[in-house]
Amino acid sequence: MKRILLLLAFLVFLVSQGFSQDILVTNAHIVTMDGEEVLENHAIYVENGQIKRIIPLNARTPRMTAERVIDANGAYVFPGLAEFHAHLPVANDGSTQLQEESMWLYLANGVLRIRSMLGHPTHLDLRRRVNSGVIDGPRVFISGPSFNGNSVSSPSQAVEMVNQQKADGFDHLKIHPGVKLDEMMAISKAAKAAEIPFGGHVPLEVGLENALASGYKSVEHIDGYLEALLPDDVIIDPTTSGPFNLKLVGMVEMDKLPGLIDQTLDEGTYIAPTLTLFDRYFGYIPADEFSQAPEMKYLPGSLIYQWVTSKKQLERSGVLSKENVEPYLQFREKLFMQLHQSGVPMIMASDSPQVFNVPGFSIHHEIKLMADAGMSNYEILKTGSIEPAKYMGKEEEWGKIKEGMAADFVMVAENPLENLKTMQDPLYVVIRGKVFDRERLQSELKKIEINHQRK
Template structure:
């Protein structure tokens, strides 16, 4: 009798463990016989198995065939691959690529077409989660979320925590900049340049982070930028301010991500131990002219510390490429672009009027000179990334779409380009995949619902015809995108005229 009980108990335990219990679905999706590529620890062990979705969540994933009944759509995954939906942890969704407010006013139909296509463009390239790292408004969040199909959107509040008159406030005329950046940090050294109507008590790191938290943000964005190009000598946060922002972010359950792309800025932030740096190191300062195949010791040391402290490193290589694209006459003719950029807008980008930003940043430079400058910076950026990757740094995928008012960083397309550039830099494919899924989810505290294919997680899934662990082209061989349990064919996300 006792033996029988034991056998019975073992059988029950096994069947639970096997997950072969009957799943009765009402709004199900059953992906059968598919290669499942997901990780909970950074190591990939792909296998052919099955995944079941009910409503917006994953209810089964495993090698054994599930026992299901009820209402569900079955998708035969034979020969296909599934991964978790991609997370782009550095985008900016307000605005229209390549346009200033007066262009938008002049061509409202181009702006409308862009905005209604934009969420689909991200999904077209597999990006099911976006983290907006600039300021966002309640109005924009509402209008984005009203779209029928769109990625999940997270943000950092109504503005970043920039120091008064520092980057990126400096771009806005003085009379508007303080209202435009409601979460600016009051700095004693800037007291004379801050209008009296702003109470310093409302602009301490504590007050600012509280406000950011209350706006539904998942992170605090700050900046360390002393300037570049013709814009130099900008005010930067003190160590005290940055440390306070970090402490306040943590006590509010937020992460601190900071804009920095110079050696000076990275070493300042690495020393403090911020959570994430929103760009790679490409402004090498006094090392800017060193050969592109050797990493100066000082940069190596900064990267070593970053690796040791496991500070998130967001390469954003398309920042450089997206500006260089403005002198590339073939850029706008790529077949991948017409899938995600409305035709009339693509045509406008080819006009003289749309070259305003290129004229502004390149001035009198020839195409060759632009290439020489940008290729050198990019080679340095890639070298730093390769080192960080080879030594197990924490790479977070982020495309910074768009990083400037360039038409070179288009929604979705730019993220896809970023994946390819990471590969070009020498990051192995499994690390690229982890950076855009598991690593991002964990770093931004979204891993209870996103970042892997596991029971209880949100059903954001990409089905591909190629294996992303073997071929970078897999990210352009997407067949289906599942967002919150809704299955969408890739071609249904393309631009329609």
């Protein structure tokens, strides 16, 4: 019995360590993200989930070994990507299948960290299981349940919500439309006292300038900037202005933007642009076209049907005509680049799984749209590595490939600073010092596909 108990204790220890191995990656080119320089022909030695040594390989390099040796054969290693506007499934019925599948969808696409932006108590247990190594997945940061016009009834009640979410262990607060200005100020004061970041949509009654002044850590979807650029005498009627007020884009006054950019920079606010959400949900490409995308096979058919139905309702109403949508998407692209070029920090975000944005896969759609807008490959990679680490105050722990940092990285065939598409097909993913090769990642994807085969 004593031996059995000792064995069980050892197995629990292994699980808590995520079966982390000492790893030696050789013959790799390293995109450190500590500047744009690539360290060619180097080795990475990992111990206890941490990068211990980064070693140039030459004739004088001593012989090295480890429990797991990976010959990169000239492949490229980079810190992996982020999804900093995710919506994790809820395990209301006790089934965690969709949550666990989401974890693999992210890993298989080289996404090593996520910020879930609509929290639920079951997400806290998911984070615990991932962080303890019970299940595999990216690093998870969880926002609490939404602060909105239905959940917030007064400033004092809003303060209670802040303190309860902090006590429950959530990492972030999520703001939605409907919050009044006095309630927002109360949330701000309480959140700062509790040292928990907050951000989200910009409620109309609050407005962008007040939201920034309150201490918004992030503005989601670039939401609020369009409204802030409208003439002061415009009264917004959400029942006629279209989704995200897209029909009002022709009225914006761009001469207001420099002042808003200055305030955004002064407050240190980040932007989660979610370009792909607007391209796919509120764009003019038909729902039926997106519903046939290859990655839809990894989600339940009932969810895809809901997405098709939702978008087709907008299509039938005429609001998603090319005449309405094209100027709006062009405005968002221009605004995105002006904010970026002015130095406003961007965090990689695609709003998955939302309409036609499948976890993991949607990040690559977001990357393409950022590139199409004019952002450089290096700056795109920053939005998925350095900036999310800074956002969470973890820039000394992850976000770069550097000695002393977490052993979280992805290996791909080509240099992502030159070819962004190479990141769509990871050769290896290493998270917390645990290795997943391409065969394992593809195997997990196949299991998910089988789970959701259409009948």
